């Protein structure tokens with residue numbers, strides 16, 4: 001069987017990028033024969049950038065409801081919250097002790113924060129906590145705890161997967177004695193999506209405040225957000241550069257290749273941006289509308305979601321507990337029973 005695993009940080013409202021980049025491909029994978037799926041709420045990761053407990057709780061509910069509304073079957077998928085698996089932070093520490101500091105110095109997210117500080121002419125470490133610095137190690141622990149073979153994510157996570165492989169190899173080399181503890185995970189990226197642009201054309205991201213929420217605010221909010229996507233100043237009737245337009249990139253993430261070709265031809269024939277935006281929000285809405293109803297039903301039943309997450313954690317721990325016992329023994333802490 002192939003193990004497929006992915007997580008979403010519980011610090012914000014799920015957006016189109018999370019959905020197209022991670023949730024949709026993960027749900028599709030979970031329905032394939034021979035796939036064991038592990039999907040989780042990365043709430044320890046959320047603490048790195050969010051110190052508002054209510055926001056974390058709200059985000060967890062929204063993300064869990066989104067997964068289920070999008071078709072996750074909790075009977076089939078092991079669906080849990082990261083912080084319910086105490087073996088994950090324990091493994092994180094073991095991995096921290098075999099990870100070179102130099103590897104973490106190269107992490108994009110950390111480097112971007114340092115660069116911003118340098119540009120602002122403040123202390124390079126200003127506002128940077130140790131969680132951000134060692135973020136990739138916690139992510140490696142998430143993945144290696146369950147020995148995932150495949151990790152469906154957006155392009156922004158590729159470096160984290162490379163680091164996970166490095167860390168796994170290092171641990172195997174030090175402690176494996178011919179038998180590998182960890183498999184090396186492969187990244188899975190949907191080329192039609194890769195990096196979904198946000199309202200301003202940069203990567204759609206909570207940190208840029210340029211996201212289009214999936215369900216929150218309903219169809220009206222979706223249409224209003226799509227209207228705010230930046231376009232160039234070409235008038236209706238003038239041919240548009242489809243390849244260079246964010247609308248086309250977004251459209252492709254929600255349409256069949258034939259539909260995308262049609263959209264492209266209309267743009268090149270001079271379709272106005274306003275009409276193009278109506279087509280785009282219509283296409284997205286067609287996919288989301290049935291899910292939005294399920295989402296609304298789930299959001300008013302937080303107890304039901306909690307039950308699902310608890311059952312998922314119990315399932316996950318049936319694997320993480322014995323595996324952790326083997327790892328403790330391997331590094332010399334305590335003999336496994």
Ligand code: TYM
Nearest residue numbers: 006007008009017018021022042139142153154195196204
């Ligand atoms: P997070 O919470 O920032 O994003 C969740 C997933 O959504 C994808 N994504 C996008 N894909 C395409 N276009 C975009 N604009 C876009 N924005 C976000 C992300 O690539 C990601 O797949 N570190 C992870 C969470 C995590 C994780 C893990 C993932 C923790 N442990 C283990 C996989 C395996 C993160 O912060 O994703």
